[in-house]
Structures are given as C-alpha cells and as structure tokens.
Amino acid sequence: MKSVPLGVFIIMALAAPAFGQMLQAAEGVTARDTPLDAGSSITLTWQPSPDEAGRKVQVLAYEVWRATRAAGEYERLGEVESGKENYEFTDEEAENGVEYFYKVRARGERMSTDAAPAGPVKATAEWFHPDRLNMLVASVVLAAFVLYFISQARAGKELFIRRIAGLEAVQEAVGRATEMGKPVLYVPGIADIDDIQTIAAVTILGRVATMIAEYDAALLVPCSRSLVMSTAQEVVKEAYLEAGRPDAYRRENVRYLTDDQFGYVAGVDGIMLREKPAANFYLGTFYAESLILAETGHSVGAIQIAGTAMPSQLPFFIAACDYTLIGEELFAASAYLSREPRLLGSLVGQDLGKVIILISIIVGVVTAFLAQFGFELFGRSIALEQLFVVK
C-alpha cells in the first residue's frame, strides 16, 4: 500500500517542471490551394513547436482544425504525429470556391496550444498542368496525323492496310454458320461502353452483323452491361437495315444477362451449350472469364475468333481459339472490315505516330549507348526526361 503514494509522488516530481509552462504553438503555419490539381484540396505546412526541439514539454501530435470564418466554429480534420522537421497536411475535402481558415493545434500530454489561424484560402481546380505539356503535344500531333489522313482518304486517296489473318476468317466463320443452320455468337467483352475495347468490339459487330444479315444467319449477342446492350441493339439494327434485311433483325437476340463477371460467364456458357453456335466471336475486354468461354466454345465445336488488348488474357485466346486479334489488331479490325475512309485514315495516322515512336526509341538508345563512353548528344539526360516523363 505504501508504494501507491510513493509512485504518485515520483510522477508529480517528474512532471513538476512542466507545470506552469505553456506549450508553445507550431510555427510558420501556411495554408494554400494545392497546386496543379483538380481542386477540392488545400495543403497546410508548418514547422514544429520550439518545445518539440527543446523537449521542455512533450508534443504528442499536431491537430488540424478548419472553419469558414477566422473566429468561427472549427471542426477537427485530423492530426499528424510529432517528430518531424517539417509538417504537411492535405485537406482533401475542401469545397471549391469556399474560403477556409485553418488552425494547427500542438497537443501535449496535459495541454494544447493553437497557432494563429491561417487563411483565408480557397480550393480551385487548375485548367492546365504545365508538367504534362508533353502529353498535350503528343495528343495534338497524333490527332493532326489522323485528321490529315482522314482528309486524304475522303479525297479518294487509296490507303493500304496489310492483311490481318484473323479477319480473313470472319467471312469463313459466318459462311460456316449459314451452311450449318446454326447461329453466330458474338461476345463483346465484359467492360462498359466507355471502354475503348468495347467501342472497337461494337464497331466490328456492325460489320459482322451486316455480313450475317446478308448471309441470312442468326446472330446472338449476350451483353454484360445494359449500355453495351443498348448500343449493340442500335448497331445491329443499323447493320440489318444496311444489308436490306430489317425484317430479319431480332431485338431479343441482343440481350442483357448480368453485370456480374462469373454470372455472365455461366449464362454465356449455357447459351453455347443449348444453341450450339457454329461461330463464336470474343472481341473486347476480357479478364478471367476468357479461358472459360473459349474452352466451352471449343467443346461445342464452334470456329472461334477472339480479339483483345488485355495482355494477360491473350495467351488463353491464342491457345483455345482458331484466330486471335492481338492488341491493336482489334482496333485495326473495324477499318480493315469496313474500308471506311474515316477509319482507314485514323489507322494510317496512328501508324505515322508509331514511326515517330520508333525513331524516338532508336535516337534514345543511341544516345544512351554513347553516354556509356562519355559522349553526350542533345544534352541527353535533360532533353529526354523533359520529353517523356509524365508527372
């Protein structure tokens, strides 16, 4: 029992120097709009309380408080642990255009001291990010190439596209389905319509559907997204109209199954087993379902044409399908099948972009090689970083 009062005495004796001393506030508190961002963010910086360095009174943490008026009611946003040379805190929940005041509170064991409020400061969104100028230049140059070649194609210039093996087989696949009296199954991937691969898949669907309408075969398009279904219905309807067979269009054949990845796979597998399609197309964005679909399609004896720009799924399609469009071939496919000037011009414009990429790589590698032997070309280290590093 004697040890308790003695312990209390010792603690009080140790803490005695701290009593009667005020904890000093954090110094140099600044609040500013976070630069080069999309807004809704204010960054605070400050230096530690002199007590933190002097260790007279222990500073446990710095709390950050926010109000819309300097003398208003402050709300606590969070805290930063002590023990640093410089402190930074980012308020990610600021409303754009609203003036805020911030207080940094140095918190000790028994007392807390506020620094003078910093502000007013408003969060704003920047329209232009100077560090991403290279992206802007690359986009403008690429767009200029594409527009130039589109205008050339529209003016009647013949633009050459090399043979793409997988696409040569489209007609063969549709013909086979017609001869066998079985449907063609077209799977446009599992991503939504804002995915560029889905857009490519739906564009190709238009060309395939025209061919199917001309051959008078049946087309089944199970979709995993409602927007893709709506778009696919429009595209297939247009295709049947273009082929002069609007009566053959069946809206219910372009149907929605489910957004769920494996629920969709189960549904498509069921369609394959019961409808026994003669030709399967898997074009678009695919993930783990790629092999399940391709294996099931193979087991029902369908000719299979796949295409995706997902590197992790390409091996499965290559292994289980008859033809596979690899990466950019998927995007080139619509131009190849339709021969439309807009698409052809776009493809040739992108090819010119690739030539520039190739030249850049070769120049970069040569300069890196020469740098090994002490030569410098074009001030290599600075120039190349400025060109290609995206912040």
Next chain:
Amino acid sequence: MDGLTLLGTWIAALLTLCILSFLYKDNPFYKFAEYLFVGVSAGFWIAYNYHNLLLPNLIDPLKGAFVVLLLEGRLDFRWLTIIAGLLGVTMLFRFFPKAAWVSRYGIAFSVGLGAGLMFIVYLQANCIYQIWGTVKLSPVVITEGPGGQHFDWPTSVSNTLLIVGVVSALVYFYFSKEHKGVLGSTARLGIWFLMVSFGAAFGYTVMARISLLIGRMEFLIDGWLRPAVIAPIQGALASLGLL
C-alpha cells in the same frame, strides 16, 4: 456453427457442386445454378449501382444543391449533375419505340466521353511510358567495379533483348505496309517475342487458376464436408453409442 451459417454453407456447397457438374455435361442442376446465379447477380448489381453510382453521384448532390438553394438562395455547381441525370433519362426512351431515337444522345455521350478519356490514358500508359522505359536503355552497359571499369554483360543482354523486343513488336503492329523484306523479318521477330511473353503469362496465370480451384476444394472439404456433414454424423453416432 449456428443454424443460419450451417444453412448458408449447405446452399453454397450444393450450388458449387451444381456448377461443377458442368464438367460432366449440361444438366438440370447446372441449369438451375446458372439461372439462379444470373438472376441473383443481375438483381444484386441493380441495387449495387443504385447505391454506389446513382445515389452518391446524382441523388445526394442534387439533394444538397436543393437544400443550398432553399436555405441560401444560390445555385451551386452540383446542379450540373442534372445534365448527367437527363442524359441517363434519355436511355429510358428505349421503352417507347417512337421516341427510341432520343436514347442515342445518352449512348453517343457515353461512347464519346469514354473514347476521349481513354485516349489520354492509353497514350500515357502504353506510349509515353513505353518510350521512356526503352530510350534510357543502353545495349552496352559499362559499370565501375573494384578493379576499374568492366562490361556488365547480364544487364547488357537484358537491355538488348528489351530494345529489340519493343522495336520488333512495334513493327508487327504497323499496318500501312505489306510485311515483306526487312519489315517482314522484323515483324516475324516481333511475333516471336510476343508469343514467348504470352507463354510465360500463360504459365503464370494457370498457376493462379489452380490456386483458385484449390481454394474452392478447401471450402468443400474444410468448410462444408467436415463441419457440416461428417461432424454431425459423428455426433449422432456418438449419441447412439455407436462410436
């Protein structure tokens, strides 16, 4: 294991077996599980999209904006979400055949926006980063060692393979010229590089798929068979004095 958990485990196990029965052939059990899966997941995603897309991105901001209008008498930027809402409403016109054309505005906006946004993403990730990753490589790397400079052959070989692989694969994706002569040979080398990388990816992903199968089998054995089938049988036999 309480009664509800036991019931859930039995349902999960039986549905797993129904799906696995597909390995034999299409059958009524698989059909039942398939229809249930498709139906339940479609319903789930409707609720999920309402709570995670519609509510936080449209309904809540509009509610907040309405409150600000009522209390402070000013219009704030959140009213802009009404444009997205209206575009969404255009989709519903598909239910009225005579006005179905209105839905094309919503679709066109989604397609255009998606293409525009992804243009920058693809350009940055697949083009600019790829160039930067390659241009800094030297096919010959000399490093400083304790005995002076020496030729770092493992890094040099690795860099050379990377440079040749990137250049030849890029040539394969060049569509405006027939792949003949030097262009053809380089493109063929490119497809070799691609196939080797696909082979490596194939092996890696097959391993991951096998681990998924193992996980499902573990559930069947440790999560269902032992606690929900074998243990109750053993308990019943023990209570009858047979064990």
